[in-house]
Amino acid sequence: MSIRSRLILSYIAMVVVPIILFIIAGLLIMAFFRGDIRELSSLLPESHNYKQTVSEDAELFGDIKETSLVNPVRFNDPSFLLAIQEELNRTESFLIIRQGEEILFSAREVNHITAEDLPEFGYHSSDNNIEEINHKTYSIKQHDFYLPEKGIASIFLIKDASVLVSLTQTFYPLLFTVLLLILVVTNGILTYYVSRSIVKPINSLKSAAQKIKEGKLNNSIDVKGKDELTELAQTFEAMRLQLKESATVQAQYEENRKELIAHISHDLKTPITSIKGYIEGIQDGVTTSPEMLNRYIQTIYQKSNDLDHLIDELFLYSKLDLKKVPFSFELVDLKEYLLDYVEELGFELEKKKVDIHLHYDHTACYQVHLDRDKIKRVFSNIIDNSLKYMDKEKGIIDIELSLGKGQVKIEIADNGPGIPSEAIPFIFHQFYRAEQSRNKQTGGSGLGLAIARMIVEEHGGKIAVESGQDIGTKIMISLREVS
Numbered sequence: 001m002s003i004r005s006r007l008i009l010s011y012i013a014m015v016v017v018p019i020i021l022f023i024i025a026g027l028l029i030m031a032f033f034r035g036d037i038r039e040l041s042s043l044l045p046e047s048h049n050y051k052q053t054v055s056e057d058a059e060l061f062g063d064i065k066e067t068s069l070v071n072p073v074r075f076n077d078p079s080f081l082l083a084i085q086e087e088l089n090r091t092e093s094f095l096i097i098r099q100g101e102e103i104l105f106s107a108r109e110v111n112h113i114t115a116e117d118l119p120e121f122g123y124h125s126s127d128n129n130i131e132e133i134n135h136k137t138y139s140i141k142q143h144d145f146y147l148p149e150k151g152i153a154s155i156f157l158i159k160d161a162s163v164l165v166s167l168t169q170t171f172y173p174l175l176f177t178v179l180l181l182i183l184v185v186t187n188g189i190l191t192y193y194v195s196r197s198i199v200k201p202i203n204s205l206k207s208a209a210q211k212i213k214e215g216k217l218n219n220s221i222d223v224k225g226k227d228e229l230t231e232l233a234q235t236f237e238a239m240r241l242q243l244k245e246s247a248t249v250q251a252q253y254e255e256n257r258k259e260l261i262a263h264i265s266h267d268l269k270t271p272i273t274s275i276k277g278y279i280e281g282i283q284d285g286v287t288t289s290p291e292m293l294n295r296y297i298q299t300i301y302q303k304s305n306d307l308d309h310l311i312d313e314l315f316l317y318s319k320l321d322l323k324k325v326p327f328s329f330e331l332v333d334l335k336e337y338l339l340d341y342v343e344e345l346g347f348e349l350e351k352k353k354v355d356i357h358l359h360y361d362h363t364a365c366y367q368v369h370l371d372r373d374k375i376k377r378v379f380s381n382i383i384d385n386s387l388k389y390m391d392k393e394k395g396i397i398d399i400e401l402s403l404g405k406g407q408v409k410i411e412i413a414d415n416g417p418g419i420p421s422e423a424i425p426f427i428f429h430q431f432y433r434a435e436q437s438r439n440k441q442t443g444g445s446g447l448g449l450a451i452a453r454m455i456v457e458e459h460g461g462k463i464a465v466e467s468g469q470d471i472g473t474k475i476m477i478s479l480r481e482v483s
């Protein structure tokens with residue numbers, strides 16, 4: 001749940017929960033007073049069993065009223081009145097009969113009430129008037145009638161209501177206190193839970209940020225939920241992973257740089273050492289015949305050439321790596337381009353007894369943007385490898401052009417020894433040479449395919465390899481087709 005809806009809900013709950021509790025409390029009190037909660041009301045003295053007393057009172061009062069209409073004379077009979085009072089005693093109600101301004105009959109318990117204290121003849125505000133007489137509260141039922149020959153008279157059924165009042169007086173402050181308590185507790189609990197659900201993830205984010213600041217990138221941030229803070233934590237986690245990855249890449253770069261320097265020094269040192277050795281041999285007069293001298297000079301020349309080639313490759317590689325090689329792209333049909341290139345290769349391939357075949361669709365157009373010289377470097381590095389590592393009597397190189405998904409694909413396959421599967425993921429890395437090639441006297445620095453990859457990528461294309469030992473090697477290049 002989002003923080004916003006959580007806050008809204010908690011505010012609603014802060015209002016609604018006390019209201020509901022208040023209503024429940026109110027209903028309970030009402031039920032209590034109406035005698036619906038019998039267990040509670042039974043705890044009180046019988047006279048306070050409100051429902052029962054009310055109905056008994058009402059019944060008796062009805063009888064009295066009826067008698068006053070049918071047979072009013074009976075109210076002159078004290079024994080009749082005493083009998084009524086007797087009945088009323090059970091419900092702790094008391095009878096007063098007022099005739100004119102005089103009290104005609106009054107129960108002993110209420111004989112301090114004077115005729116003036118009572119509501120006047122004809123006063124009917126409700127069936128149960130609450131009156132305060134001599135600092136005491138009474139509930140009064142009144143019925144007015146006419147006594148033959150004596151004139152106006154009123155019957156009063158009086159009940160001490162102070163218990164009820166005192167009960168109300170103590171109950172309401174109690175209720176108010178309970179309500180206040182409910183309000184404080186509800187608000188407290190809700191505030192605690194809502195703030196905890198916000199503060200807890202913030203704290204874990206804080207400690208995660210602290211760790212990242214200290215360079216510790218391995219502690220993952222785990223905040224569960226679906227709110228804004230979880231999203232923030234997820235973004236934070238993504239940032240941590242990104243940082244970790246950059247740190248790894250940085251470390252890898254550093255490692256590569258060190259390796260590169262070591263490789264360069266080694267690769268430069270090897271031919272120079274042997275050149276030096278041959279020259280020293282000549283100086284020391286080791287070459288006893290002109291043929292031998294010639295062989296030495298030939299070797300020195302060969303080694304210098306290797307050195308020159310290596311420096312060339314290194315130079316190109318580092319310039320490509322620094323993205324300092326200018327590219328001049330032009331629209332070229334690869335079919336035409338490769339036909340020319342294969343023709344150019346013809347002589348050398350014939351010498352090495354290798355057949356080359358170019359397969360393409362005569363009707364198709366293989367238009368791409370490319371830098372002629374750089375792409376030539378890519379093809380010659382690949383074909384150089386095919387020739388250099390060829391182990392068959394009859395070498396075959398197949399170049400196949402095809403179109404698909406907006407790409408022009410060039411596949412260069414040879415029937416050479418293939419590349420061991422464990423070496424395949426690395427052959428486009430700089431200075432990588434498969435074990436088998438290193439052992440042979442083929443020469444090379446392991447930069448050829450790394451350079452090819454960089455050039456193809458500069459063209460926005462991709463380069464991949466498929467190879468298996470004894471099947472041969474297939475290098476696949478795809479470039480964006482220009483239609």
Ligand SMILES: Nc1ncnc2c1ncn2[C@@H]1O[C@H](COP(=O)(O)OP(=O)(O)OP(=O)(O)O)[C@@H](O)[C@H]1O
Pocket residue numbers: 313381385386389414416417418419427432433434435436437438443444445446447448449450473
């Ligand atoms: N056609 C192939 N057949 C067999 N192995 C190959 C072939 N092409 C590449 N390889 C393997 O991949 C490695 C990397 O090739 P790459 O061209 O980058 O380096 P290299 O040929 O050793 O040196 P360089 O090309 O710089 O003279 C080679 O050493 C070789 O082991």
Ligand SMILES: [Mg+2]
Pocket residue numbers: 381384385444447448449
């Ligand atoms: Mg090579």
